[in-house]
Amino acid sequence: MISWRSNGFTLIELLIVVTIVGILAAVAIPNYSSYIVKSSRSGAQAELLQLAALEEKIYLNSSAYSPNIATNYDGTASGGLGSTGATKDSKYTLTVVSAGQTFTITATPVAGNSQANDGNLSISENGQRLWGAAKW
Numbered sequence: 001m002i003s004w005r006s007n008g009f010t011l012i013e014l015l016i017v018v019t020i021v022g023i024l025a026a027v028a029i030p031n032y033s034s035y036i037v038k039s040s041r042s043g044a045q046a047e048l049l050q051l052a053a054l055e056e057k058i059y060l061n062s063s064a065y066s067p068n069i070a071t072n073y074d075g076t077a078s079g080g081l082g083s084t085g086a087t088k089d090s091k092y093t094l095t096v097v098s099a100g101q102t103f104t105i106t107a108t109p110v111a112g113n114s115q116a117n118d119g120n121l122s123i124s125e126n127g128q129r130l131w132g133a134a135k136w
Contacts, residue, residue: 044092044107048123051105054081067098091115
């Protein structure tokens with residue numbers, strides 16, 4: 001009697017593999033998405049700290065903070081921070097509010113990306129760091 005058995009995978013074996021891959025994907029994708037959000041938030045926090053340090057340099061030179069985020073940095077309050085107005089990954093827009101002796105720099109998530117529901121990040125002249133209503 002001749003056996004016509006081929007050397008391949010059976011349908012059951014393929015279904016088991018597809019099920020295992022589906023389970024792994026269901027666990028991995030949300031974790032990866034969460035990692036991307038946290039990574040972008042950390043990057044925005046680092047940029048806020050850099051801009052706050054630049055504001056302090058400007059304050060040392062001119063006894064006032066700069067209200068301009070996008071104009072070129074010249075070391076005085078009449079100049080700006082030299083930022084593009086967005087974080088490097090473009091997931092947050094950056095704004096500064098300055099009134100002589102105080103400033104607040106805020107990073108607001110751009111609508112339509114993974115950060116959209118993450119909340120605003122801000123830092124002020126006294127070092128207070130806020131994420132939404134909570135501290136960093």
